[in-house]
Amino acid sequence: MSLRLTVSAAVLALAAFASSAAQADEGMWTFDNFPTATVNAKYGTDIDQRGWTACAARPSVCPAGCSASVVSGQGLVLTNHHCVVSCVQDLSDAENDYVQNGWMPAAREQERQCPGVQAQILTEITDVTDQVLTAGAGLEGAAFVQARNAVSRAIQEEACGDDDTRTCQVISFYRGGRFALYEYRNYSDVRLAFAPEFQAAFFGGDPDNFNYPRYALDAAFLRLYENGQVVETPNHLTWNPAPPTEGEPVFVAGNPGSTSRLLTVAQLENLRDQQIPVSQLQRSELRGRLIAFGERGEEQERVALDTLFGVENSFKAFYGQQLALNDGDFMGTKREQEAELRAAVAADPALAERIGDPWTELETVQSSVEELYLPYRQLESAAGGGSTLYSYARAIVRAAREGAKPAGERLPEYASETGLTNLRRRLADGTPVSSELDQLLLGFWLSKTREYLTTDNAAVQTLLGNESPEGLAERLATGTTLTDPAVRTALFDGGLAAVEASTDPMIQFVLRTEGLGREPRAQWEQRVSAPTGQAAERIAQARFAVYGDSQYPDATFSLRLSYGAVEGWSYRGVDVPPMTYIGGLYERATGAEPYNLASRWAEAEGRVNHETVYDFVSTNDIIGGNSGSPVINARGEVIGAAFDGNIHSLGGAFGYDGELNRTVSVSTAAVTEALRNVYRLPHLLEELGVE
Structure with a gap:
C-alpha cells in the first residue's frame, strides 16, 4: 500500500488563483486554477494568497486510493478507518483481531509500522505540456504511445534520477490537453496511531454505505517516521473540535481518483x-x-x-x-x-x-x-x-x-x-x-x-x-x-x-x-489507447479554445480543491438534514448486525455527549479517492474528514448535480468526543491541542 502525502503549500506557492466561472459548487479544481473570486462572491469568504491560502497550504495525505491530512507538528495524520483497515488487518492475527477490537495504543512508543505502507510528500509541480505534446506529434498507434511514454520517463528520470527518496510522475490533465510533472519526497515508515473498532467505523455496514443519515466514526490516525524518528511537520492543519454549522462554507483538499466527465x-x-x-x-x-x-x-x-x-x-x-x-x-x-x-x-x-x-x-x-x-x-x-x-x-x-x-x-x-x-x-x-x-x-x-x-x-x-x-x-x-x-x-x-x-x-x-x-x-494500445489519446487531445484543445480555463480537468488522483457548504437536500418530498448526532447512534442501534453497537460505545453511552454532531453532509464535489480528505473551514482549520458520498453522488463520475450530490464526513467534534469519553486517549487530545 502506498501513502501519498501531498503538500498543498508547494502547490499554492505556485498558484496565482485566477478567477473563473463555476456552476453551482461543481469542480475538483487544480490549485493553480481555483475559482477564488467565485467562492468569495458566493459565500462571503475572504480567501487570498496571503491569508486563508497560507492556512490551507498544509499537508494533505492519501493512503492507497484515499486522502488524509497532517494535523499536528509530530507527523500525526488524520484519515478514514476504511483507508487503513488493510494495515489494521496486517497487524492482526488469529489471537489479536485489531480490526474487530480496535487499535488504540496508550502512548506513541506503542505505535506499530504498517507493513507495505509508503508515504510521499508533494514538493513541486512543473508544467511539461509542450515537451509531451511535441514528442507524439505526427506519430500514430504504438509509436505515438511509445513516444509519449519515453518522453514522460525521460522527464521523470531527469528530475529524480536514481534517488530512491524521491518519486517523479508525469500526470495528464484534460484528457491529454495538459501535462505536469509532480515531484514527491518518499517515506517508508508509516505507523498506526489509532483505529476504532470496525463496527464503530462502519456502523450500518453495506446497507448504509453511500446512504445518509450516517452514524460512523470512519476516522483513524497514522504517524510518519524517518530513520526511526517522528517526522517533524511544522506545516499542518489546525484541529478544530467545534461542530460544523449549517450553511458554513467548507473546502475539501485531497486526491480524487478518477472521473470521466470529459468523455464523449x-x-x-x-x-x-x-x-x-x-x-x-x-x-x-x-x-x-x-x-x-x-x-x-x-x-x-x-x-x-x-x-x-x-x-x-x-x-x-x-x-x-x-x-x-x-x-x-x-x-x-x-x-x-x-x-x-x-x-x-x-x-x-x-x-x-x-x-x-x-x-x-x-x-x-x-x-x-x-x-x-x-x-x-x-x-x-x-x-x-x-x-x-x-x-x-x-x-x-x-x-x-x-x-x-x-x-x-x-x-x-x-x-x-x-x-x-x-x-x-x-x-x-x-x-x-x-x-x-x-x-x-x-x-x-x-x-x-x-x-x-x-x-x-x-x-x-x-x-x-x-x-x-x-x-x-x-x-x-x-x-x-x-x-x-x-x-x-x-x-x-x-x-x-x-x-x-x-x-x-x-x-x-x-x-x-x-x-x-x-x-x-x-492491440489495446495500438487500436484504443493511441487513437483515443490523440482524439481526446484535440477535444481538449477545442474546449480550451471555446471555454478557456473556466473548466476543471477530470480527476487523476492528483491534488485538488473543491468548495461548498454544509447543507442537506430534498428528494421526492423528503428533507434530509445536514447533520446527525451521537444520540442518533444509540437510537439507530438494534443489537443485530450491521446495527449493533461496538462494545466500547455501548459501555460509554452514559458518558458521551449525545448532542455532539457525529456526521454531516456538504455540497462539495468529490469522488472515490477523496475518502479521508480534510474538510476545512474558511479559517483553514480541519473540522471533519470526508468518508463517503450519498447515493446521488455515485453518478459524479460523469457529472455533478448541485441539488442532490453530497459529501458525507465525520466531524472532528465526534472524533474529539470519542477520544475523550469512549477511548480515553488523552495523549492524542493533547497533541491535537484539545483541552
Whole structure:
C-alpha cells in the first residue's frame, strides 16, 4: 500500500488563483486554477494568497486510493478507518483481531509500522505540456504511445534520477490537453496511531454505505517516521473540535481518483453497455464467494474482511454509475453539451480545420473496444484477479524479462530505475498473505477467464492445460514460496537466470503464461489507447479554445480543491438534514448486525455527549479517492474528514448535480468526543491541542 502525502503549500506557492466561472459548487479544481473570486462572491469568504491560502497550504495525505491530512507538528495524520483497515488487518492475527477490537495504543512508543505502507510528500509541480505534446506529434498507434511514454520517463528520470527518496510522475490533465510533472519526497515508515473498532467505523455496514443519515466514526490516525524518528511537520492543519454549522462554507483538499466527465457520448455508451456490466457481474459473484469463504470460520472471516469491503464498495459505486448512464435525462444533457461544443468548433473554420472530427473518430474506436475489452481485461489489466501471490510472481518475471531489454523497449512500468527500486521495496515488505484467500481469488479469475473467453480459446488452454481452475489455483497457492519476502527479493535480485531456474510453481506458471497478456495489451494500445489519446487531445484543445480555463480537468488522483457548504437536500418530498448526532447512534442501534453497537460505545453511552454532531453532509464535489480528505473551514482549520458520498453522488463520475450530490464526513467534534469519553486517549487530545 502506498501513502501519498501531498503538500498543498508547494502547490499554492505556485498558484496565482485566477478567477473563473463555476456552476453551482461543481469542480475538483487544480490549485493553480481555483475559482477564488467565485467562492468569495458566493459565500462571503475572504480567501487570498496571503491569508486563508497560507492556512490551507498544509499537508494533505492519501493512503492507497484515499486522502488524509497532517494535523499536528509530530507527523500525526488524520484519515478514514476504511483507508487503513488493510494495515489494521496486517497487524492482526488469529489471537489479536485489531480490526474487530480496535487499535488504540496508550502512548506513541506503542505505535506499530504498517507493513507495505509508503508515504510521499508533494514538493513541486512543473508544467511539461509542450515537451509531451511535441514528442507524439505526427506519430500514430504504438509509436505515438511509445513516444509519449519515453518522453514522460525521460522527464521523470531527469528530475529524480536514481534517488530512491524521491518519486517523479508525469500526470495528464484534460484528457491529454495538459501535462505536469509532480515531484514527491518518499517515506517508508508509516505507523498506526489509532483505529476504532470496525463496527464503530462502519456502523450500518453495506446497507448504509453511500446512504445518509450516517452514524460512523470512519476516522483513524497514522504517524510518519524517518530513520526511526517522528517526522517533524511544522506545516499542518489546525484541529478544530467545534461542530460544523449549517450553511458554513467548507473546502475539501485531497486526491480524487478518477472521473470521466470529459468523455464523449460514444465512450460513455460503451461504459454503460459493456465495461461496467462485465465488471459488475464478476464483482457480484465474487462477493458471494467471499461471503461463503468468511462463513467457514472466524479466521476466514477476518482475512476476507478487507477484500469483501472493497468488492462491496466498488459494486455499489459502479451500480450508481450505471444508474446515471441509464438515465435518459442525464445522457440527454451529455448529448446537448457535446453538440454545443461541436457546433462551436464548426462555426470557426480555422478551429475546425485544426481540430477535425475527433468525436467521430472516438465512435469508430468503440468497435475496437468492444472487440478487445474481454481479452485485454482477463489476460492483462485484471490478470490474477487480485491474487497477491500472482501479482508478486508476475512483477518478478516481468522485471527480469524487461530488465534484459534496453530501457526504451521495456514496458513503461519497468523502464525506470526508480520504478524498479520501488518494486523491490514492495516485494521486500513483510505484508502477511493468506494463501487460502489467494487461492479463492486466483481460482475465480481462472474460471471467469475460461467462461468469458471460452474453453477452446488458445490462451485459456495455455493457462489451464489439463487442470481445472480450482485445482490449478490450489496447487499454485499452496505450493508457492512467495509468501516469504526473502524468496521474492532473492528472485528479483537474481535476474532472469534466477527466475528461469526457479522451481516455484507460481513462478513457473507465470513464466509460461504472462506473455498471454502482451498481445492484447499491444492491440489495446495500438487500436484504443493511441487513437483515443490523440482524439481526446484535440477535444481538449477545442474546449480550451471555446471555454478557456473556466473548466476543471477530470480527476487523476492528483491534488485538488473543491468548495461548498454544509447543507442537506430534498428528494421526492423528503428533507434530509445536514447533520446527525451521537444520540442518533444509540437510537439507530438494534443489537443485530450491521446495527449493533461496538462494545466500547455501548459501555460509554452514559458518558458521551449525545448532542455532539457525529456526521454531516456538504455540497462539495468529490469522488472515490477523496475518502479521508480534510474538510476545512474558511479559517483553514480541519473540522471533519470526508468518508463517503450519498447515493446521488455515485453518478459524479460523469457529472455533478448541485441539488442532490453530497459529501458525507465525520466531524472532528465526534472524533474529539470519542477520544475523550469512549477511548480515553488523552495523549492524542493533547497533541491535537484539545483541552
